[in-house]
Amino acid sequence: MNPLTKVKLINELNEREASLGVKENVSWHSEYKDSAWIFIGGFPYELTEGDIVCVFSQYGEMANINLVRDKKTGKSKGFCFICYEDQRSTILAVDNLNGIKIKGRTIRVDHVLNYRPPKDNEDMDDITKRLREEGCAPKLPDPSSSESEEEQYALPAKKPKKGGLPSARHS
Structure with a gap:
């Protein structure tokens, strides 16, 4: 299927859901x-990782980017994969950036169900290795845990300073 047809279909699907008031879970x-x-x-070949981060970080913190490049020349092939820290950012990016034009080219933005990272390189940093092993989808809280969400994120109480406030002396 033509990439521009895919852009159009995704946008039509989003418009249909918006007009029908479809709930998030369906x-x-x-x-x-x-x-x-x-x-x-479909983005211009001259875009760098930094350019892509500038555009796509407006919808959430990015955990990883894989700009696919030609192995021989090192030049961009015009497509990439991005992992957000929060999965909800993917919905915002797909809904708002699919079909936009960057330097005269219409880009396609879509979800990836089963991302397969490229073959490992020896020069890969530890963070990238960990992301590829563990993934970067949100970790759901363990329902068997007795700790409530408020307790989980509660700030520790401040300890009183030693000696406290000087007492007032009456003469």
Whole structure:
């Protein structure tokens, strides 16, 4: 299927859901609730990782980016994969950036269900290795845990300073 046809179909699906008031749990996006990866295709070859981060970070903190490059020349192939720290950012990026034009080219932004990282390189940093092993989809809290969400994120109480405030002396 033509990439521009895919752009159009995704936008039509989003418009149809918006007009019908479809709830989040039955939206087409819910199929991708376990993946924080998106695909971006059709952008100008001269864009760098930094350029892509500038555009796509407006919808959330990015955990990883894989700009696909030609192995021989090192030049961009015009598509990449991004992993957000929060899966909900993928929905915002797909809904708002699919079909936009960057330097005269219409880009396609879509969810990725089963991201397969490229073959490991020896020069890969520890953070990238960990992300590829563990993934970057949100970790859901363990329902068997007795700790409530408020307790989990509660700030520790401040300890009183030693000696406290000087007492007032009356003469």
